Amino acid sequence: xxxxxxxxxxxxxxxxxxxxxxxxxxxxxxxxxxxxxxxxxxxxxxxxxxxxxxxxxxxxxxxxxxxxxxxxxxxxxxxxxxxxxxxxxxxxxxxxxxxxxxxxxxxxxxxxxxxxxxxxxxxxxxxxxxxxxxxxxxxxxxxxxxxxxxxxxxxxxxxxxxxxxxxxxxxxxxxxxx
Numbered sequence: 151x152x153x154x155x156x157x158x159x160x161x162x163x164x165x166x167x168x169x170x171x172x173x174x175x176x177x178x179x180x181x182x183x184x185x186x187x188x189x190x191x192x193x194x195x196x197x198x199x200x201x202x203x204x205x206x207x208x209x210x211x212x213x214x215x216x217x218x219x220x221x222x223x224x225x226x227x228x229x230x231x232x233x234x235x236x237x238x239x240x241x242x243x244x245x246x247x248x249x250x251x252x253x254x255x256x257x258x259x260x261x262x263x264x265x266x267x268x269x270x271x272x273x274x275x276x277x278x279x280x281x282x283x284x285x286x287x288x289x290x291x292x293x294x295x296x297x298x299x300x301x302x303x304x305x306x307x308x309x310x311x312x313x314x315x316x317x318x319x320x321x322x323x324x325x326x327x328x
Contacts, residue, residue: 263313270320
């Protein structure tokens with residue numbers, strides 16, 4: 151119903167009804183305020199020249215009597231020769247630049263934390279742990295493995311961080327398992 155009313159109003163608006171045009175036209179100023187209208191002289195133009203006649207479009211080609219042949223499948227492309235693709239080089243390790251002495255001290259601290267975490271983990275029987283504690287046990291082992299990998303990659307800062315996390319979590323786990 152609502153759509154029909156809107157459609158009817160749109161039709162009236164587009165049809166050019168004088169009363170509706172007045173709704174949308176700005177109000178005319180009073181007669182006294184109007185300026186005198188000056189009419190421009192009328193100029194008559196010569197009649198337009200007749201346009202040249204267009205040529206009829208070319209005739210459509212005659213319809214084919216035989217259907218076109220189905221396209222033939224293309225022969226398969228020969229396989230590309232195998233190429234030896236070298237593996238990409240390992241990503242460079244981004245770490246802060248440490249002096250030789252700082253690097254040795256950090257490496258020693260990392261190794262100490264790794265050893266202490268491994269010692270605590272060996273003292274815990276994983277079969278006696280609750281499910282949350284077993285997850286923590288696996289997390290400690292994961293941190294230890296990743297810390298060793300970081301040490302081999304000479305990423306001392308990352309190795310220290312992982313070893314520290316493993317050590318702290320192993321201490322907490324050993325306290326809970328007592």
